[in-house]
Amino acid sequence: MKNSVLLLIVFFSIVSFGQTDDAKMLKSFYDTSLVNGKSYDWLNHLSNQIGGRLSGSYNAEKAVKYTKKELDKLGLDKVWLQPVMVPKWVRGAKEYAYVETVPGKSTVLPICALGGSVATPQGGLKAKLIEVKSFDELEQLGKEKIAGKIVFYNRPMKAELISTFQAYGGCVEQRYKGAEKAIAYGAVGVLVRSMNLRLDDYPHAGSMSYGDVAVAKRIPAAAISTNGAELLSTMLLLDKNIEFYFSQHCKQLKDVQSYNVIGEITGSTYPNKIMVVGGHLDSWDLGDGAHDDGAGVVQSMEVLRLFKQTGYEPKHTIRVVLFMNEENGLRGGKKYAKVAANKKENHVFALESDSGGFTPRGFSFDCSDENFKKVISWKSLFKPYLIHYFEKGGSGADIGPLKGDNVLCGLRPDSQRYFDHHHAATDTFEHVNKRELELGSATMTSLVYLFDKYEVIQNSKVKK
Amino acid sequence: MKNSVLLLIVFFSIVSFGQTDDAKMLKSFYDTSLVNGKSYDWLNHLSNQIGGRLSGSYNAEKAVKYTKKELDKLGLDKVWLQPVMVPKWVRGAKEYAYVETVPGKSTVLPICALGGSVATPQGGLKAKLIEVKSFDELEQLGKEKIAGKIVFYNRPMKAELISTFQAYGGCVEQRYKGAEKAIAYGAVGVLVRSMNLRLDDYPHAGSMSYGDVAVAKRIPAAAISTNGAELLSTMLLLDKNIEFYFSQHCKQLKDVQSYNVIGEITGSTYPNKIMVVGGHLDSWDLGDGAHDDGAGVVQSMEVLRLFKQTGYEPKHTIRVVLFMNEENGLRGGKKYAKVAANKKENHVFALESDSGGFTPRGFSFDCSDENFKKVISWKSLFKPYLIHYFEKGGSGADIGPLKGDNVLCGLRPDSQRYFDHHHAATDTFEHVNKRELELGSATMTSLVYLFDKYEVIQNSKVKK
Numbered sequence: 001m002k003n004s005v006l007l008l009i010v011f012f013s014i015v016s017f018g019q020t021d022d023a024k025m026l027k028s029f030y031d032t033s034l035v036n037g038k039s040y041d042w043l044n045h046l047s048n049q050i051g052g053r054l055s056g057s058y059n060a061e062k063a064v065k066y067t068k069k070e071l072d073k074l075g076l077d078k079v080w081l082q083p084v085m086v087p088k089w090v091r092g093a094k095e096y097a098y099v100e101t102v103p104g105k106s107t108v109l110p111i112c113a114l115g116g117s118v119a120t121p122q123g124g125l126k127a128k129l130i131e132v133k134s135f136d137e138l139e140q141l142g143k144e145k146i147a148g149k150i151v152f153y154n155r156p157m158k159a160e161l162i163s164t165f166q167a168y169g170g171c172v173e174q175r176y177k178g179a180e181k182a183i184a185y186g187a188v189g190v191l192v193r194s195m196n197l198r199l200d201d202y203p204h205a206g207s208m209s210y211g212d213v214a215v216a217k218r219i220p221a222a223a224i225s226t227n228g229a230e231l232l233s234t235m236l237l238l239d240k241n242i243e244f245y246f247s248q249h250c251k252q253l254k255d256v257q258s259y260n261v262i263g264e265i266t267g268s269t270y271p272n273k274i275m276v277v278g279g280h281l282d283s284w285d286l287g288d289g290a291h292d293d294g295a296g297v298v299q300s301m302e303v304l305r306l307f308k309q310t311g312y313e314p315k316h317t318i319r320v321v322l323f324m325n326e327e328n329g330l331r332g333g334k335k336y337a338k339v340a341a342n343k344k345e346n347h348v349f350a351l352e353s354d355s356g357g358f359t360p361r362g363f364s365f366d367c368s369d370e371n372f373k374k375v376i377s378w379k380s381l382f383k384p385y386l387i388h389y390f391e392k393g394g395s396g397a398d399i400g401p402l403k404g405d406n407v408l409c410g411l412r413p414d415s416q417r418y419f420d421h422h423h424a425a426t427d428t429f430e431h432v433n434k435r436e437l438e439l440g441s442a443t444m445t446s447l448v449y450l451f452d453k454y455e456v457i458q459n460s461k462v463k464k
Numbered sequence: 465m466k467n468s469v470l471l472l473i474v475f476f477s478i479v480s481f482g483q484t485d486d487a488k489m490l491k492s493f494y495d496t497s498l499v500n501g502k503s504y505d506w507l508n509h510l511s512n513q514i515g516g517r518l519s520g521s522y523n524a525e526k527a528v529k530y531t532k533k534e535l536d537k538l539g540l541d542k543v544w545l546q547p548v549m550v551p552k553w554v555r556g557a558k559e560y561a562y563v564e565t566v567p568g569k570s571t572v573l574p575i576c577a578l579g580g581s582v583a584t585p586q587g588g589l590k591a592k593l594i595e596v597k598s599f600d601e602l603e604q605l606g607k608e609k610i611a612g613k614i615v616f617y618n619r620p621m622k623a624e625l626i627s628t629f630q631a632y633g634g635c636v637e638q639r640y641k642g643a644e645k646a647i648a649y650g651a652v653g654v655l656v657r658s659m660n661l662r663l664d665d666y667p668h669a670g671s672m673s674y675g676d677v678a679v680a681k682r683i684p685a686a687a688i689s690t691n692g693a694e695l696l697s698t699m700l701l702l703d704k705n706i707e708f709y710f711s712q713h714c715k716q717l718k719d720v721q722s723y724n725v726i727g728e729i730t731g732s733t734y735p736n737k738i739m740v741v742g743g744h745l746d747s748w749d750l751g752d753g754a755h756d757d758g759a760g761v762v763q764s765m766e767v768l769r770l771f772k773q774t775g776y777e778p779k780h781t782i783r784v785v786l787f788m789n790e791e792n793g794l795r796g797g798k799k800y801a802k803v804a805a806n807k808k809e810n811h812v813f814a815l816e817s818d819s820g821g822f823t824p825r826g827f828s829f830d831c832s833d834e835n836f837k838k839v840i841s842w843k844s845l846f847k848p849y850l851i852h853y854f855e856k857g858g859s860g861a862d863i864g865p866l867k868g869d870n871v872l873c874g875l876r877p878d879s880q881r882y883f884d885h886h887h888a889a890t891d892t893f894e895h896v897n898k899r900e901l902e903l904g905s906a907t908m909t910s911l912v913y914l915f916d917k918y919e920v921i922q923n924s925k926v927k928k
Binding site: 035159161384416 | 494825849878880895898
């Protein structure tokens with residue numbers, strides 16, 4: 001009896017020592033990030049000295065060189081570039097659009113070509129508009145009413161959804177598949193309401209696909225600002241015959257050589273078990289890509305720097321991967337996973353930050369129940385930092401191809417402001433708050449630390 | 465046995481029905497606020513059509529009239545103005561400051577007079593600086609080293625504190641009591657590093673006090689931007705004899721008549737039990753007071769509007785109070801509590817929003833354990849809205865004087881960006897995100913609804 005009480009005391013001492021130890025470690029990550037962090041400086045450079053980093057562009061190349069050079073300075077065990085061929089789509093001269101009520105009376109509207117779209121015919125395209133809110137509506141209207149017109153997709157993001165990503169998910173098919181669908185009904189162009197919950201004057205870019213539609217049959221697709229979409233919709237109520245003109249000069253060129261940027265700290269106990277932390281280096285071209293995904297890039301780099309700064313020596317190999325071409329191809333993510341499979345690398349964990357540099361709220365996890373239970377047991381460690389969101393769900397686009405016998409997760413920052421900036425000219429450094437960014441870096445570091453220390457339970461192990 | 469099982473089923477049905485009912489009610493508050501809210505429009509008017517609302521100013525008077533008129537439109541049972549005499553401090557002509565290394569070589573620096581400060585002597589004040597980080601340091605230096613100089617308080621807010629309000633709390637004595645303390649050592653002026661975690665060029669206003677120091681002995685006090693403070697500090701390291709010049713023309717005038725703006729929905733069951741929701745109508749003058757506390761004002765108004773819009777008829781009397789003069793006197797809060805005491809009004813609950821219009825994280829509660837247990841039982845209702853912070857703590861300055869046999873609480877929004885704007889020219893409407901503001905309104909409404917429905921446990925009741 002006495003012995004078991006003693007054992008119990010010893011047991012609880014160990015448990016509480018472990019927790020205190022972890023609490024101290026987390027505090028040192030947060031303190032270092034907030035007082036002596038590097039993420040904000042890095043982001044300043046990426047945003048203001050480089051700028052928008054569309055795949056295949058000169059800026060993307062500069063970003064590869066810059067981040068490689070910065071990783072080289074961190075004293076990691078290995079830093080390298082992983083070659084990957086990426087699509088090169090160029091916007092060309094700025095788009096121009098107006099709506100015309102009677103000839104000569106027109107209002108200029110802010111649009112941008114969607115990534116992957118073809119140009120308008122030389123001299124631009126002018127046609128009547130047909131406004132729809134869904135693909136079903138297209139079907140109901142049929143070819144007769146659509147042929148020869150520009151399909152105007154105007155289903156807004158739902159304001160009542162608390163997760164703005166959910167609201168985005170409910171609308172983005174208009175942008176991605178809108179042209180492919182409209183072509184089937186003889187449309188000559190596509191105009192899509194920007195994926196933005198605010199009413200403002202900024203068109204939001206983003207990728208689109210023509211599916212299997214032959215090159216010759218493709219029609220130009222553009223995004224219009226939310227204010228522009230509202231205006232058009234009101235005008236169409238008054239007069240269905242107004243005409244919309246737009247010209248865009250975008251072009252898909254041949255694939256070009258680019259790179260994923262990778263660095264690692266070799267694990268002290270399990271050098272062959274790899275934990276990845278990453279974001280994507282490419283961005284759209286209208287802003288400087290500070291939130292999408294400059295933030296994720298610098299936060300991921302900061303994870304390794306914080307380990308170095310605080311003297312934490314990970315048991316697993318911790319690898320930062322700055323993926324190229326998330327926005328319009330995902331070639332970087334696919335290539336990374338392919339190389340990993342070819343080399344039979346054992347990836348046990350991957351964390352992506354690609355939801356903006358806002359105040360971190362937690363993580364979503366794509367993992368087994370066993371691993372999720374571990375996560376839940378760490379909740380109290382995160383409480384002082386107001387990190388409370390630990391849910392099962394998706395992870396990140398770039399790490400998706402790594403899915404297998406591992407834990408995938410995504411940082412979940414506060415999402416309210418994200419789509420004010422996403423893919424638009426407003427995605428700029430000035431809209432990133434230093435502290436919010438730095439809290440994200442420390443939060444990611446803390447999770448990687450805990451999974452490194454307490455280890456991922458791989459299914460293959462459980463089965464054996 | 466069968467009966468008790470049946471009873472249990474009935475019991476759980478009621479419990480789950482109650483929860484479902486509440487969940488639906490909360491959803492209707494959030495939906496209405498996000499889709500069809502009024503807080504953002506109101507804030508736009510307060511910020512852009514009225515602007516900064518310093519107590520006793522013409523703008524403050526306009527804000528009283530505007531909010532009274534808007535409350536009148538809501539169909540409340542009663543709307544009125546509660547007279548309150550307020551201090552009237554005026555800034556006068558813009559302040560001017562420079563630091564001089566050698567005569568003729570000077571750098572202009574951004575400063576602002578602190579609220580309540582006296583002016584500099586005619587022609588301004590030029591003197592050597594003595595930099596300190598604490599009142600203890602003043603004491604160590606002593607009269608000899610301080611007399612005739614300008615005391616430069618330069619203790620920064622601690623970046624490592626997760627709650628920026630805690631960081632503020634650790635520094636604000638420099639601003640509030642700095643002059644009073646420095647006078648005792650013969651200082652001729654006071655310069656205080658702005659209460660701001662960012663490095664930027666904006667001086668932050670805020671109130672200060674001379675304590676019991678006679679009017680004739682008072683010295684001028686100003687805030688300097690954080691960048692300015694850093695520059696001065698570096699210059700002082702190189703040369704202790706640099707001179708600082710500043711001129712300010714502020715003045716304390718006689719008290720003037722102003723008002724708290726009040727509106728209420730009379731309770732259907734307990735008309736004499738009052739639940740207050742409020743914010744403060746006055747603001748500093750450098751910005752337009754959108755975050756501090758235009759946000760709290762419009763969110764509080766929105767609570768009553770959301771009850772009306774959703775058809776919820778409260779059991780208690782729900783009163784919105786827009787307090788005057790929180791910033792430099794708290795006269796509105798004191799007057800409201802005094803009148804309530806004189807009238808023997810029974811206040812059971814008060815909620816203040818005065819921490820900016822950022823994403824709401826939860827509330828802090830100044831209440832008994834019994835009431836706090838109730839709050840904790842509602843946690844799951846708030847989970848879909850990512851509201852997770854329910855802690856004991858302070859409430860709000862304006863409702864503080866109501867402390868007694870009731871529940872006091874404060875909305876706790878995300879605090880990371882607050883002090884970028886607090887009391888500075890950067891506290892403007894464009895820095896308030898519509899959704900973040902509206903989420904706050906709905907969150908407040910939800911708490912008031914739950915306390916209205918499930919009732920506050922008053923200590924006096926427990927004792928009886």
